[in-house]
Amino acid sequence: MSKARAIGIDIGGTSLRAALVDSSGHILAREETATLAQAGPQAVVQQIADLVAKIAPDRTGITGAGISSPGPIDTERGLALGVPTLAGWSDIPIASMIQTALNLPVRLENDAIAAAIGEWKFGAGQGLSHLVYVTISTGIGGGVIADGKVLRGRMGMAGHIGHMTIERDGAPCACGNRGCWEAYASGTAFARRISPHFPNPKSAFAAAPSGDPRALQLVTEQADWLGIGIANLLHLFSPQTVILGGGIANGFPLLLPGITHRVQANAMPAFRDVPIVPAALGENAGLIGAAAMVM
Amino acid sequence: MSKARAIGIDIGGTSLRAALVDSSGHILAREETATLAQAGPQAVVQQIADLVAKIAPDRTGITGAGISSPGPIDTERGLALGVPTLAGWSDIPIASMIQTALNLPVRLENDAIAAAIGEWKFGAGQGLSHLVYVTISTGIGGGVIADGKVLRGRMGMAGHIGHMTIERDGAPCACGNRGCWEAYASGTAFARRISPHFPNPKSAFAAAPSGDPRALQLVTEQADWLGIGIANLLHLFSPQTVILGGGIANGFPLLLPGITHRVQANAMPAFRDVPIVPAALGENAGLIGAAAMVM
Incomplete structure (x- = not known):
C-alpha cells in the first residue's frame, strides 16, 4: 500500500x-x-x-x-x-x-x-492539544496550537508574538514601534548586545560554559528577556509546552536556566510547571x- | 413549538x-x-x-x-x-x-x-469568527473566540490577559508579579491614580467632558495603558473586533480616542483597522x- x-x-x-x-x-x-x-x-x-x-x-x-x-x-x-x-x-x-x-x-x-504545525505533527509537540512554538532568529515569530487546532485568527494573522509590547515606549523595533519583545529578545537584539565583546551569538554561547563572566552575563540577560515574553505566552494561550526554535535554539541549554528563573518569577502558580523545550525539526x-x- | x-x-x-x-x-x-x-x-x-x-x-x-x-x-x-x-x-x-x-x-x-461567549452569541460579537473580549474592573480578564471556537487551552486557562508584562519589573500587581497590564490599566489602578483628585472613576469620567484638564489628563493616561495591551492582543490573537466590558465600559466614549491613538501607534498596519467596541450585555x-x- x-x-x-x-x-x-x-x-x-x-x-x-x-x-x-x-x-x-x-x-x-x-x-x-x-x-x-x-x-x-x-x-x-x-x-x-x-x-x-x-x-x-x-x-x-x-x-x-x-x-x-x-x-x-x-x-x-x-x-x-x-x-x-x-x-x-x-x-x-x-x-x-x-x-x-x-x-x-x-x-x-x-x-x-x-x-508550529511541523513540530506539532512530527516534532517536539507530538500528541499535544495546546502548544506555542516560538522562533527566535532575525525577528521573533510564533505559531499556536490550541484545543487541538491551529490558531489562525483574522486573515490567518494570529501569533505575531514578537510585536507584543513588553516595555512601554522602549527600544526601537524593526516594525516601527518601540518596546516590542522582538526588540529585546530576537537574535538580532542579542547580536547587538554582545557585539562589543563577541563577534556573534555562537561565540558567546561557546565562551559561557567555561565561565567567561561577560558571556555568562550576556546569556543570562538574553534568557531573562526571553523568559518575560514566554511567561506572557503562558498566561495568554495556556499551552502544555512552549517550543523554542530558530537560530537561538543553538544556545538552548545555556539559556534554559535563566528563562526558567524568569518564568517562575512572572507566571502565576498554575502556569509554572509548563515545560519549555527545544524544537526537534530544526530548519x-x-x-x-x-x-x-x-x- | x-x-x-x-x-x-x-x-x-x-x-x-x-x-x-x-x-x-x-x-x-x-x-x-x-x-x-x-x-x-x-x-x-x-x-x-x-x-x-x-x-x-x-x-x-x-x-x-x-x-x-x-x-x-x-x-x-x-x-x-x-x-x-x-x-x-x-x-x-x-x-x-x-x-x-x-x-x-x-x-x-x-x-x-x-x-466572551455571551457577547459572541448574543452581544457585540454576533456573527464574528474571531474576537477578544476584555473585562476591565477590579482586575483585567479576557476571553478569546478564534476561528469560530472558544479558545480554552490547557485546563481552560487561556486568556489571562491581565497578567502579560508590559513593563519589565514595573508596578506591583495583585498576582505578586510586577509590570502586568492589570497593574496599570485595571479599574483598581485607575482609581488609585485618580484618588488624589477624584473620589472615583465615575466622577473623573463626569468631569472630563466639561474640559477639566486634570480629568482629561487622567482619562488620557488610562486610555493609553489600555491601548498598549489592546495592541498586544491584536498581534497575538488577530481578532476581527475587540470588545471592552467591565466597570470601565462606563467611560468607553471618553477612553476610545486615547485607546485608538495608542493602537494606531503600536499596531502593525494590517491590524490597525480592527474595531474596538463596548460590550452590549453589561453585567x-x-x-x-x-x-x-x-x-
Whole structure:
C-alpha cells in the first residue's frame, strides 16, 4: 500500500526550499536554491515549479502543496500583503499563482505557523492539544496550537508574538514601534548586545560554559528577556509546552536556566510547571509543517 | 413549538446570580443574592440550588446549567484550583458538586470566557469568527473566540490577559508579579491614580467632558495603558473586533480616542483597522454566556 505524500515549500528571503514528505513526516526528497527575492513574484513562482519538478517528477499519490511564506500574508484569501523581504509581494494572490503553476491543491500559511504545525505533527509537540512554538532568529515569530487546532485568527494573522509590547515606549523595533519583545529578545537584539565583546551569538554561547563572566552575563540577560515574553505566552494561550526554535535554539541549554528563573518569577502558580523545550525539526519544521497541511 | 432553555449561573465574590435563558439569549427569569463567600463551597452550592429552584421550578425543556466562576479553575476537570475571593475553593470538584445538587448537565467556565461567549452569541460579537473580549474592573480578564471556537487551552486557562508584562519589573500587581497590564490599566489602578483628585472613576469620567484638564489628563493616561495591551492582543490573537466590558465600559466614549491613538501607534498596519467596541450585555454577559454553553 503506497502512503500519501505531500509537497512542502518554504519561502524565505534568502533560501527557497522544497521537500517531498510522507505521511510520517519523513523527507523523501529535498531541494534548495537562493530565492530570487528581487525579481518579483512570478520569478519566485517559477523557481518553486522548478524545484517541485526535481523532487516530484511523478505526481502519483501527491495530495497537494503546502506553502510556508514570510508575512504579512492573508492566508484566508491566499494573498501576500507586502512581504518586506520579497520585492513586489504586495497584494499578490500568491496561493493561486502557485496553484496554477503546480496544478496541485495549494494551502498558504504564515511561516511560524507552518513550523508550529511541523513540530506539532512530527516534532517536539507530538500528541499535544495546546502548544506555542516560538522562533527566535532575525525577528521573533510564533505559531499556536490550541484545543487541538491551529490558531489562525483574522486573515490567518494570529501569533505575531514578537510585536507584543513588553516595555512601554522602549527600544526601537524593526516594525516601527518601540518596546516590542522582538526588540529585546530576537537574535538580532542579542547580536547587538554582545557585539562589543563577541563577534556573534555562537561565540558567546561557546565562551559561557567555561565561565567567561561577560558571556555568562550576556546569556543570562538574553534568557531573562526571553523568559518575560514566554511567561506572557503562558498566561495568554495556556499551552502544555512552549517550543523554542530558530537560530537561538543553538544556545538552548545555556539559556534554559535563566528563562526558567524568569518564568517562575512572572507566571502565576498554575502556569509554572509548563515545560519549555527545544524544537526537534530544526530548519525543516516549516517544510514538514507545510506538507502536513495538505495531507 | 417550545424553545430550548438553559440556566446560567454567575458566581462572583460579592454576588451570585442565576438566570433562565432562552435560545435567543433572552433572560426569562433572574435571581441574585449575596454570595456566602466565606462559608465554603457546599454553602455556595446550596445557594445555587435555591436560586435555580426559584427561576426554574419546572425543569421541562431545560438543557443544562452553565457556570461562570472566577479563576483559577481547571475547566477540563471541573475543579476550582484556589479562587482567592471564595474561601475553601481549593482543589474542589465544583462542577460535579453543582451537577449533583441540580441534577442537570453542568459545564464550568472561567468568568471572562463565559462573558466572551455571551457577547459572541448574543452581544457585540454576533456573527464574528474571531474576537477578544476584555473585562476591565477590579482586575483585567479576557476571553478569546478564534476561528469560530472558544479558545480554552490547557485546563481552560487561556486568556489571562491581565497578567502579560508590559513593563519589565514595573508596578506591583495583585498576582505578586510586577509590570502586568492589570497593574496599570485595571479599574483598581485607575482609581488609585485618580484618588488624589477624584473620589472615583465615575466622577473623573463626569468631569472630563466639561474640559477639566486634570480629568482629561487622567482619562488620557488610562486610555493609553489600555491601548498598549489592546495592541498586544491584536498581534497575538488577530481578532476581527475587540470588545471592552467591565466597570470601565462606563467611560468607553471618553477612553476610545486615547485607546485608538495608542493602537494606531503600536499596531502593525494590517491590524490597525480592527474595531474596538463596548460590550452590549453589561453585567449579564456571563450569565447569558454560561447558559449558551449548554444549549
